Amino acid sequence: DTGVSQNPRHKITKRGQNVTFRCDPISEHNRLYWYRQTLGQGPEFLTYFQNEAQLEKSRLLSDRFSAERPKGSFSTLEIQRTEQGDSAMYLCASSGSREGPLYGYTFGSGTRLTVV
Amino acid sequence: GENVEQHPSTLSVQEGDSAVIKCTYSDSASNYFPWYKQELGKGPQLIIDIRSNVGEKKDQRIAVTLNKTAKHFSLHITETQPEDSAVYFCAAHHGSSNTGKLIFGQGTTLQVKP
Numbered sequence: 001d002t003g004v005s006q007n008p009r010h011k012i013t014k015r016g017q018n019v020t021f022r023c024d025p026i027s028e029h030n031r032l033y034w035y036r037q038t039l040g041q042g043p044e045f046l047t048y049f050q051n052e053a054q055l056e057k058s059r060l061l062s063d064r065f066s067a068e069r070p071k072g073s074f075s076t077l078e079i080q081r082t083e084q085g086d087s088a089m090y091l092c093a094s095s096g097s098r099e100g101p102l103y104g105y106t107f108g109s110g111t112r113l114t115v116v
Numbered sequence: 117g118e119n120v121e122q123h124p125s126t127l128s129v130q131e132g133d134s135a136v137i138k139c140t141y142s143d144s145a146s147n148y149f150p151w152y153k154q155e156l157g158k159g160p161q162l163i164i165d166i167r168s169n170v171g172e173k174k175d176q177r178i179a180v181t182l183n184k185t186a187k188h189f190s191l192h193i194t195e196t197q198p199e200d201s202a203v204y205f206c207a208a209h210h211g212s213s214n215t216g217k218l219i220f221g222q223g224t225t226l227q228v229k230p
Contacts, residue, residue: 006159031216042205042220043160056215091159095216100167102148102209102216107159 004108006092012114013082020078021111025094031101032075034067035091036060037110043091049075082115089113118143120208122221130229135196137224139206140188148209150218151180151191153202160205164191196228 005024013019025032030051035043046065048056051072061067064082069075079086089112095105119142129135141149147168152160166173166180166189173180177196182189189208193200204224210217 004159033216033218040223042207042223043218044220045210045217048215048217050215056217089159100148103165104162105148105150105165105216105218106162107152109159112157 004092004094004106006090006108006111008111009109010112010114012116015082015084015115017082018078018080019082019113020076021090021092021113023075023077023092023108024073025075025092026104026106029094029096029104029106030072031095032069033093033095034075034077035093035107037089037091043107046077079113082113084115087113087115118146118208118210118219120206120219120221122206122224124224125222126225126227128227128229129196131196131198133196135193135200135226135228137191137204137206137226138188139190139208139221140186141208141219142187143208143210143219144187146208146210149180149182149189150207151178152205152207154205154223155202193226196226198228198230201226201228 007022032049034046037043049069064080067077089110091110093107122139150165154160177194179192206221207218
């Protein structure tokens with residue numbers, strides 16, 4: 001397993017456009033998370049999936065944001081009508097092992113979004 | 117709300133010296149505490165984690181200690197090397213949540229001078 005994979009690595013978009021990011025978690029992990037990180041800050045939680053069920057959404061996740069995890073494997077995060085304030089690194093993480101549901105909590109390399 | 121405080125914000129050490137980063141958390145129900153190393157332009161890399169029923173864990177040059185009573189935990193890096201230079205984040209599981217949500221500290225920029 002090569003870890004958590006995110007695509008694309010970088011995305012530049014014009015304000016008002018829609019963007020979609022993809023995350024492929026570690027195969028044996030059943031938990032998947034999305035976080036957002038702005039410059040100089042720690043990651044902030046956005047949403048969480050257990051298998052295909054989305055079980056929590058942060059207040060940071062406005063109506064313009066939607067996340068899916070069909071079949072409990074990869075996940076997508078879509079941002080509609082992007083705004084300049086959406087510019088950030090979007091991180092995906094997965095967890096869950098024999099030692100417990102939180103163990104091996106691993107992040108991907110992220111998708112850097114720039115809205116111009 | 118739940119909070120994790122991390123200190124110091126920057127740390128500069130000579131190669132070979134030890135580095136210590138400290139964090140405190142507010143949620144007494146937190147039971148999982150990972151540490152991450154983040155290099156420029158990359159995602160956070162898990163370097164060590166500890167659960168609440170363990171007081172200390174060590175992996176080669178890296179160790180983490182946890183004091184549940186005081187609600188603080190620390191990262192210790194011994195024999196530091198220039199490649200240890202990065203931003204380090206502590207995190208605590210949001211214990212009242214069943215979702216695995218992590219609350220992160222503000223980060224510590226570690227510089228190891230050769």
